[in-house]
Amino acid sequence: MSDTPAGTPASAPATKRGLERFRMYAEGKRAMITMIEESPDPNPVLLGFFKLMLADDERIVDCIENDKPLLSTWYGNANEICAAMDIQAYCLVDNILHLGPTQEDLDGMDAVPIPADMCGLIKMGAYAVEKGLVPVPTAMIAMLEPCDAQSALHEAWMNTPGWEGVPTFALDPAYGATGWDYDYFAGELRRMITFLEDHVGRKMDWDRLREVIEATNKQYEAWAEYNECRRAVPCPHPSSFPTSDLCWGLTQHIVAGQPEVVDVITMLAGDAAAKVKAGVAGVPGERIRILWADLVPFWHGPLSEWLASEWQANVVMDFQGYTPYEHIDTSTEDSMLVGLAKRCLNEVPMIRQARGSVDAMIEDITRITKDYTCDCVIFPGHVGHKDQSASVGFLREACRDLKIPLLILTVDNFDPRFTPIEELSRQIFEFFEAHGLGEGR
Amino acid sequence: MRNELRSTALEELKEAAACLTNPALEEWKSQGGKVIGCMYHFVPEEIITAAGAMPYRMRATGSTGTELSEARFTQVNCSFVRHLFDSGMRGDQAFLDGVVSANNCDHVRRLYDNWVAKVPTGYSHFLVFPKKSGPEQVGAYRMRLAAFRESLEQHFGVEISDEKLRAAITLHNQSRALQRRLYELRRSATPPITGAEALAVMVAGTCIPRERYHGLLKQLITDCAGAPGIDAPARVMVVGGELDEPAFIEAIESQGGLVVTDMLGYGYRACAKDVGTDGDPLTALARYQVLERPADPRLFGRTTEEREHYITRAVEDFGVEGVVSVRLMQCDHWGFEQTNLMRSLRKRKIPYLALEIEYVLGGVGQLRTRAQAFLESIVEARNV
Numbered sequence: 001m002s003d004t005p006a007g008t009p010a011s012a013p014a015t016k017r018g019l020e021r022f023r024m025y026a027e028g029k030r031a032m033i034t035m036i037e038e039s040p041d042p043n044p045v046l047l048g049f050f051k052l053m054l055a056d057d058e059r060i061v062d063c064i065e066n067d068k069p070l071l072s073t074w075y076g077n078a079n080e081i082c083a084a085m086d087i088q089a090y091c092l093v094d095n096i097l098h099l100g101p102t103q104e105d106l107d108g109m110d111a112v113p114i115p116a117d118m119c120g121l122i123k124m125g126a127y128a129v130e131k132g133l134v135p136v137p138t139a140m141i142a143m144l145e146p147c148d149a150q151s152a153l154h155e156a157w158m159n160t161p162g163w164e165g166v167p168t169f170a171l172d173p174a175y176g177a178t179g180w181d182y183d184y185f186a187g188e189l190r191r192m193i194t195f196l197e198d199h200v201g202r203k204m205d206w207d208r209l210r211e212v213i214e215a216t217n218k219q220y221e222a223w224a225e226y227n228e229c230r231r232a233v234p235c236p237h238p239s240s241f242p243t244s245d246l247c248w249g250l251t252q253h254i255v256a257g258q259p260e261v262v263d264v265i266t267m268l269a270g271d272a273a274a275k276v277k278a279g280v281a282g283v284p285g286e287r288i289r290i291l292w293a294d295l296v297p298f299w300h301g302p303l304s305e306w307l308a309s310e311w312q313a314n315v316v317m318d319f320q321g322y323t324p325y326e327h328i329d330t331s332t333e334d335s336m337l338v339g340l341a342k343r344c345l346n347e348v349p350m351i352r353q354a355r356g357s358v359d360a361m362i363e364d365i366t367r368i369t370k371d372y373t374c375d376c377v378i379f380p381g382h383v384g385h386k387d388q389s390a391s392v393g394f395l396r397e398a399c400r401d402l403k404i405p406l407l408i409l410t411v412d413n414f415d416p417r418f419t420p421i422e423e424l425s426r427q428i429f430e431f432f433e434a435h436g437l438g439e440g441r
Numbered sequence: 442m443r444n445e446l447r448s449t450a451l452e453e454l455k456e457a458a459a460c461l462t463n464p465a466l467e468e469w470k471s472q473g474g475k476v477i478g479c480m481y482h483f484v485p486e487e488i489i490t491a492a493g494a495m496p497y498r499m500r501a502t503g504s505t506g507t508e509l510s511e512a513r514f515t516q517v518n519c520s521f522v523r524h525l526f527d528s529g530m531r532g533d534q535a536f537l538d539g540v541v542s543a544n545n546c547d548h549v550r551r552l553y554d555n556w557v558a559k560v561p562t563g564y565s566h567f568l569v570f571p572k573k574s575g576p577e578q579v580g581a582y583r584m585r586l587a588a589f590r591e592s593l594e595q596h597f598g599v600e601i602s603d604e605k606l607r608a609a610i611t612l613h614n615q616s617r618a619l620q621r622r623l624y625e626l627r628r629s630a631t632p633p634i635t636g637a638e639a640l641a642v643m644v645a646g647t648c649i650p651r652e653r654y655h656g657l658l659k660q661l662i663t664d665c666a667g668a669p670g671i672d673a674p675a676r677v678m679v680v681g682g683e684l685d686e687p688a689f690i691e692a693i694e695s696q697g698g699l700v701v702t703d704m705l706g707y708g709y710r711a712c713a714k715d716v717g718t719d720g721d722p723l724t725a726l727a728r729y730q731v732l733e734r735p736a737d738p739r740l741f742g743r744t745t746e747e748r749e750h751y752i753t754r755a756v757e758d759f760g761v762e763g764v765v766s767v768r769l770m771q772c773d774h775w776g777f778e779q780t781n782l783m784r785s786l787r788k789r790k791i792p793y794l795a796l797e798i799e800y801v802l803g804g805v806g807q808l809r810t811r812a813q814a815f816l817e818s819i820v821e822a823r824n825v
Contacts, residue, residue: 390547
């Protein structure tokens with residue numbers, strides 16, 4: 001899986017920007033791996049997940065330590081291309097999200113001079129660069145979707161001391177979902193490849209891209225099989241939050257196309273399938289099946305526990321886990337780029353529901369609630385998703401047509417302080433009570 | 442800030458900016474003229490003019506509440522879209538014969554979706570605008586403009602020839618040239634009009650039929666020649682996005698800071714450059730919107746360069762001593778741009794004040810207090 005050396009021992013001086021943090025992230029994952037391995041019944045899925053994530057951290061540490069090319073990019077930027085060009089990339093909020101921000105990070109976010117009404121993830125991104133928690137990249141690929149803040153964040157990085165001269169290429173996302181839109185974005189991907197060849201000094205290997213895409217096709221196929229199992233009543237696994245995080249992390253936040261990813265997700269799907277066959281419920285006595293109509297919130301743990309223990313309620317699907325990926329045709333360069341364009345624009349979580357008109361979000365809610373036999377929809381109303389908050393009227397109408405109860409909240413998916421869990425629990429409690437949810441099952 | 446200028450043209454322009462409609466617009470309508478609403482400033486109004494209709498920049502002037510928006514938007518959405526939607530639901534925008542919008546921002550693009558779904562609108566069109574600036578985006582946007590032209594032709598049964606487009610571009614360039622002349626007058630040590638008055642003039646340009654507007658603007662420029670001028674303790678620039686409320690500028694000027702120039706959507710950004718008149722008119726319009734017009738943070742990649750340019754111009758040409766930026770709450774584009782601006786101005790040691798407001802101005806007392814402290818700091822710094 002990885003031919004890069006393990007990270008330098010933590011005793012070596014961490015003078016380079018971002019090095020200390022990435023060593024810390026790697027150390028955290030090593031600790032997790034040890035803990036899992038030493039447990040009486042090691043979870044092979046988690047073990048595989050953390051090993052893959054650790055390998056990515058170690059490669060990044062190696063790049064920082066040895067001044068190797070390192071790219072700043074995002075999940076919606078066709079990371080299959082980076083893999084085919086042998087470019088190590090990082091998304092600078094990934095690790096903070098996966099391991100969770102420290103109290104120091106939360107305080108630091110507040111201190112960054114950007115308005116309090118902005119998204120926690122964006123604040124974290126601004127904070128990480130301003131504070132020097134991440135390395136200055138060789139080059140940067142800006143993602144201008146799914147929200148205004150995402151575009152503005154990159155502009156702010158370009159104005160942050162130390163990052164001013166970083167060569168930057170931005171991918172202009174098309175707005176629609178037609179053949180023209182995909183062709184246009186495929187053109188953007190071609191221009192990105194030229195930019196990377198010019199500024200990172202690595203050449204595009206189209207045969208390697210084919211291999212990478214074929215591997216990712218298998219990854220997404222395995223993920224779809226897992227999601228299929230979650231449709232069962234009762235749902236074989238508890239809340240979708242951790243598994244959505246896991247699958248998204250493996251498919252889009254590490255070097256793309258690693259065959260080990262297929263193994264991990266296949267194990268997950270296999271476990272779910274066995275439990276479906278045995279009639280095992282992820283939440284014993286499952287009474288309420290929820291669609292969480294947004295990304296996985298960073299603070300999902302206590303919420304899922306409360307839902308399961310107090311209400312036998314299970315979040316059977318969320319927008320992060322539900323992304324109907326299609327196989328990419330690898331027969332030609334063009335077919336691969338157009339396939340990647342479609343994946344980037346139409347299949348990646350959050351971008352899928354937020355990029356264009358309101359239609360995709362409503363279609364997804366309609367399909368998921370039917371396919372997953374949901375009893376209700378919880379729309380968290382994340383502060384960063386301005387477009388979705390301006391879609392609540394459409395959401396109400398759709399849920400009314402579906403005859404399914406809808407709860408609209410206001411939260412920050414990435415900042416647990418925004419709406420305390422006690423307040424969330426109270427609102428959800430009142431919602432369940434008002435609709436008599438869970439009574440008849 | 443008191444201005445001794447007496448101008449009936451200025452009074453008519455100010456009255457037009459203070460209301461949604463005005464006598465000239467009503468006369469246009471009474472003669473069968475069509476009025477097309479444009480949400481925000483990325484709609485190329487020249488195409489609407491070439492269709493024989495009047496482009497109208499949509500605003501919610503006079504709105505006092507957002508009750509009818511509450512079912513469609515939440516507090517996460519900016520007050521501009523909530524007031525505008527409320528205004529549409531109440532029928533205040535019923536004089537519009539159609540609406541054109543673009544994916545300006547996350548709030549406005551959903552405002553369009555909601556508007557089309559809930560507000561009776563004869564004609565509607567969504568014009569996708571690229572998120573970055575480059576030659577490929579000009580080509581893509583030109584294609585969108587061609588579709589927009591065709592859509593107007595079909596709906597209104599008109600032909601929009603290249604000749605008509607060129608004539609419309611020339612007409613709009615004349616507006617911009619007149620507006621720039623007004624801005625030039627403000628470079629004087631004693632400018633003839635206040636910043637609040639200048640903003641009203643610019644807003645009026647988006648709601649009065651163009652020929653009438655040109656007449657008023659020419660008259661105003663003539664009137665300014667004989668004006669005694671305003672001697673202000675401090676010269677200030679205002680930077681921001683969607684600001685159509687002269688009362689905001691008045692609040693700053695009431696404390697002794699004369700706003701001598703700006704970089705606002707309704708302001709200098711709207712008139713700084715002309716649209717090219719050679720070659721294919723749709724390409725010229727696409728180039729103007731994507732490459733040439735002063736960018737705001739919505740268009741990725743050009744803001745830094747633009748910012749440096751306009752700050753230099755403001756300081757060197759207009760004698761600006763301090764910069765005030767204004768952001769509508771919940772606006773992510775301007776949230777970061779205020780930070781970028783702060784960094785840039787700090788390097789140049791130019792005093793800077795960042796303000797956050799709601800679309801319908803409230804808390805004017807607090808605004809004045811902050812402006813007063815800022816303006817005092819400019820005067821003190823000058824005297825040190």
